[in-house]
Amino acid sequence: MTDYEKYRQICREARGTGILLVLLILFWLAAGFGAYAVWGPAPVAFGLPVWAIGGTIGVWLFAIIGVWVLLHTTFRDMSLDESGEDASAKGGEHDD
Amino acid sequence: MTEPLTTGGNPAALLPLLMFMAVMLGIGFFVQKAGSSGRASDFVSQYFIGRRSLGGFVLAMTTVATYSSVSSFVGGPGMAWQIGFGWIYMAVVQVTAIFLVLGIFGERVALLARRIDAVTVVDIIRARFQSDGLAALAAFIIVLFFCGTMTAQFVGGAKLFATVTGYSYEMGLLLFGLVVVIYTSVGGFRAVALTDTCCAILMMVGIVLLLYYVLQAGGGYDALMAGLAADHPEMFEPLSAGHMPIGLYLTQWILVGICTIALPQSVVRGISYKDTPSLHQAMLIGTVVVGFMNIGINFTGIMAHGVLTGDLASYGGVDYIIPRTIVAVMPPALVGLAIIGPLAASISTISGLLIVASSAVVKDVYLHHQQQRGREVTARHLRILSMAVTAVIGVAVFIIALTPPSLIWIINMFAFGGLETAFFWTLLLGLFWKRANRLGAILSMAGGTVAYCATQALGFKVMGLHQITIGITVSLVFFLVGAYIGRPTSKQVLSLFFPPRD
Numbered sequence: 001m002t003d004y005e006k007y008r009q010i011c012r013e014a015r016g017t018g019i020l021l022v023l024l025i026l027f028w029l030a031a032g033f034g035a036y037a038v039w040g041p042a043p044v045a046f047g048l049p050v051w052a053i054g055g056t057i058g059v060w061l062f063a064i065i066g067v068w069v070l071l072h073t074t075f076r077d078m079s080l081d082e083s084g085e086d087a088s089a090k091g092g093e094h095d096d
Numbered sequence: 097m098t099e100p101l102t103t104g105g106n107p108a109a110l111l112p113l114l115m116f117m118a119v120m121l122g123i124g125f126f127v128q129k130a131g132s133s134g135r136a137s138d139f140v141s142q143y144f145i146g147r148r149s150l151g152g153f154v155l156a157m158t159t160v161a162t163y164s165s166v167s168s169f170v171g172g173p174g175m176a177w178q179i180g181f182g183w184i185y186m187a188v189v190q191v192t193a194i195f196l197v198l199g200i201f202g203e204r205v206a207l208l209a210r211r212i213d214a215v216t217v218v219d220i221i222r223a224r225f226q227s228d229g230l231a232a233l234a235a236f237i238i239v240l241f242f243c244g245t246m247t248a249q250f251v252g253g254a255k256l257f258a259t260v261t262g263y264s265y266e267m268g269l270l271l272f273g274l275v276v277v278i279y280t281s282v283g284g285f286r287a288v289a290l291t292d293t294c295c296a297i298l299m300m301v302g303i304v305l306l307l308y309y310v311l312q313a314g315g316g317y318d319a320l321m322a323g324l325a326a327d328h329p330e331m332f333e334p335l336s337a338g339h340m341p342i343g344l345y346l347t348q349w350i351l352v353g354i355c356t357i358a359l360p361q362s363v364v365r366g367i368s369y370k371d372t373p374s375l376h377q378a379m380l381i382g383t384v385v386v387g388f389m390n391i392g393i394n395f396t397g398i399m400a401h402g403v404l405t406g407d408l409a410s411y412g413g414v415d416y417i418i419p420r421t422i423v424a425v426m427p428p429a430l431v432g433l434a435i436i437g438p439l440a441a442s443i444s445t446i447s448g449l450l451i452v453a454s455s456a457v458v459k460d461v462y463l464h465h466q467q468q469r470g471r472e473v474t475a476r477h478l479r480i481l482s483m484a485v486t487a488v489i490g491v492a493v494f495i496i497a498l499t500p501p502s503l504i505w506i507i508n509m510f511a512f513g514g515l516e517t518a519f520f521w522t523l524l525l526g527l528f529w530k531r532a533n534r535l536g537a538i539l540s541m542a543g544g545t546v547a548y549c550a551t552q553a554l555g556f557k558v559m560g561l562h563q564i565t566i567g568i569t570v571s572l573v574f575f576l577v578g579a580y581i582g583r584p585t586s587k588q589v590l591s592l593f594f595p596p597r598d
């Protein structure tokens with residue numbers, strides 16, 4: 001991967017992370033305030049109302065699944081050192 | 097000063113704490129011994145970023161532990177005790193804290209740091225905007241706000257120690273305050289990362305332990321929930337009968353959710369890991385752990401309502417709910433174990449901030465100044481200086497904490513918002529927008545921080561929202577103004593940060 005390709009890939013990953021954030025906020029709204037508006041405070045499981053489950057554990061699970069999907073669809077492994085031709089041009093001075 | 101909940105001191109509580117502190121110190125000295133001597137540049141890399149060698153698990157744990165402070169374990173669950181499930185609904189926004197910072201900045205700063213031989217976030221800012229003045233301002237803001245946050249951690253931890261064990265506040269400060277300063281000074285970043293990992297694990301163990309005893313003392317989960325539903329139905333509403341305004345949710349999304357990506361103590365972890373699989377692993381593990389901690393400890397706070405059934409004033413305020421719960425439900429022999437969790441949160445945050453504050457002084461100011469003058473600094477000189485600066489900052493904060501300011505928790509959140517205001521746009525736009533330039537960054541960092549501090553001092557708010565909303569908005573406006581009226585960044589610098597196609 002060239003340095004340019006790495007930069008493009010990093011931008012894609014950052015955009016993907018931002019999209020996950022937006023989706024998480026929407027889920028948080030729907031699972032919490034949305035669920036409360038529809039089902040109210042009546043307990044449905046473990047003595048808890050729908051919004052208290054969806055808006056807490058639900059958001060957490062959504063985030064975990066979202067990160068897993070993000071890592072498997074958008075993120076790619078890459079060398080953190082500079083690409084070969086650039087590194088040799090600059091003398092390849094690195095810590096690692 | 098803090099009023100103890102037990103009298104005469106509980107020796108059984110001290111033993112596990114002393115063992116814990118001994119392990120932390122042992123890690124610090126072990127890391128120092130294992131570290132190689134070598135050149136000055138090797139020492140800087142070793143001491144301030146652990147020679148870029150962190151694996152996924154340690155990276156996740158150190159990022160979570162530094163982010164999770166003692167207030168997450170004391171003040172937060174105390175509020176959950178008062179508010180109910182609305183508080184967890186608000187706190188859960190923090191599940192974004194790890195994947196956002198590592199996902200957006202993790203690979204970007206890792207690549208750049210290797211390319212420009214950067215060791216700190218300020219190194220990257222200096223190289224991107226070609227401004228020593230901006231770098232000095234960034235280093236100053238880091239040291240200033242970090243000192244505020246560290247003081248809050250010292251005071252919070254020592255108060256907790258005093259109220260739960262019955263020993264004095266000063267003894268608590270001496271015990272864990274000096275330990276954290278010593279192991280951070282001698283071991284540097286790698287010691288911080290390893291001790292953070294131990295701390296994060298102990299935080300989770302502490303949560304499970306406390307929840308178990310709370311449920312037992314309250315007659316079991318079903319009985320506790322039935323009691324809550326009957327006596328406090330508002331705790332099952334997201335707005336908690338007006339105790340949780342919508343504005344607070346919005347503020348928290350900004351303050352402890354989205355803007356946390358710009359906290360220098362989190363971003364610097366992007367420079368410290370060894371490869372991208374480690375980063376990806378850390379994003380997942382970090383999200384699991386930070387969610388578990390936030391939901392777990394605040395849920396425990398709510399459940400504690402079945403144990404502490406009086407009104408809040410009778411317990412001395414929200415900060416005393418968890419200490420009183422520990423004393424009320426834990427066997428005396430296990431109190432020491434229960435208190436390790438919150439204290440671990442405290443010392444892991446202090447150590448994480450201390451090493452970054454030290455790097456701001458040694459690397460970003462002193463070493464840069466010497467290099468500019470063409471003076472060579474030996475590895476030995478740098479080692480002594482780095483340890484000394486770390487120790488001096490730590491001891492200075494320790495001394496401030498001996499006579500704690502009264503509004504310590506407000507200072508903590510004030511510092512959090514100040515750092516985010518200063519660094520959010522400078523880092524985000526600086527690393528992803530070619531048009532971002534020196535003038536915009538300087539105006540943004542200086543203007544945003546001044547606006548934030550001024551509105552905090554005056555108590556001025558817009559629509560009742562926390563001043564972070566003002567700071568971050570002013571910071572953005574200044575950045576854009578500077579970007580459009582200031583001189584563009586040179587092509588040479590841009591090609592370094594934004595590699596051309598060919």
